[in-house]
Amino acid sequence: DQQVKQNSPSLSVQEGRISILNCDYTNSMFDYFLWYKKYPAEGPTFLISISSIKDKNEDGRFTVFLNKSAKHLSLHIVPSQPGDSAVYFCAATPSGGYQKVTFGIGTKLQVIP
Amino acid sequence: DTEVTQTPKHLVMGMTNKKSLKCEQHMGHRAMYWYKQKAKKPPELMFVYSYEKLSINESVPSRFSPECPNSSLLNLHLHALQPEDSALYLCASSQEGLNTEAFFGQGTRLTVV
Numbered sequence: 001d002q003q004v005k006q007n008s009p010s011l012s013v014q015e016g017r018i019s020i021l022n023c024d025y026t027n028s029m030f031d032y033f034l035w036y037k038k039y040p041a042e043g044p045t046f047l048i049s050i051s052s053i054k055d056k057n058e059d060g061r062f063t064v065f066l067n068k069s070a071k072h073l074s075l076h077i078v079p080s081q082p083g084d085s086a087v088y089f090c091a092a093t094p095s096g097g098y099q100k101v102t103f104g105i106g107t108k109l110q111v112i113p
Numbered sequence: 114d115t116e117v118t119q120t121p122k123h124l125v126m127g128m129t130n131k132k133s134l135k136c137e138q139h140m141g142h143r144a145m146y147w148y149k150q151k152a153k154k155p156p157e158l159m160f161v162y163s164y165e166k167l168s169i170n171e172s173v174p175s176r177f178s179p180e181c182p183n184s185s186l187l188n189l190h191l192h193a194l195q196p197e198d199s200a201l202y203l204c205a206s207s208q209e210g211l212n213t214e215a216f217f218g219q220g221t222r223l224t225v226v
Binding site for chain 1: 117119153154155156157158161169203205214215216217218219220
């Protein structure tokens with residue numbers, strides 16, 4: 001039973017355009033959400049996070065949007081760059097969240113020069 | 114130093130062998146984790162150590178035995194593994210407390226033959 005779902009296994013975007021990666025969750029206890037980026041042969045690297053008390057968090061080219069009622073979050077990358085090509089994992093942790101993080105299956109983003 | 118270092122990078126072991134995976138961080142993080150990741154699957158939490166004490170064991174079989182000798186080191190002792198245990202084993206660390214991101218090592222690619 002996947003509690004964090006990333007339904008698009010892959011995404012291709014032209015350099016300079018917007019990349020939108022989506023994530024849905026089912027567990028109402030989740031209240032902190034993270035995005036990790038993973039290059040081949042490396043461990044995941046933290047990218048950006050959002051608490052459930054917010055609906056948007058922005059860090060440079062990366063913005064995460066949270067829609068709690070829809071149990072949906074998305075990561076926007078603008079403008080996309082070839083170096084952004086990686087696998088992006090959505091992750092969630094519950095209230096009082098003891099770092100018991102649940103990961104989605106990941107979306108492979110390819111940014112085409 | 115913002116690295117989590119895992120050794121070895123690759124390991125091939127027989128089902129009767131005993132081996133250990135090692136993880137080290139010098140960021141002063143007091144929470145350390147072991148994750149297991151199979152191909153095309155999300156990282157799955159195995160163990161969490163907090164202040165060198167085991168705080169979460171996600172019903173992991175006893176053939177996996179974690180150890181935290183001190184605040185910088187985390188080991189995973191392996192004994193009598195099965196071929197289905199072949200996976201990428203990721204170590205991570207984080208600050209104690211809520212809503213903090215984890216720093217991951219690059220993982221140990223384990224093959225059980």
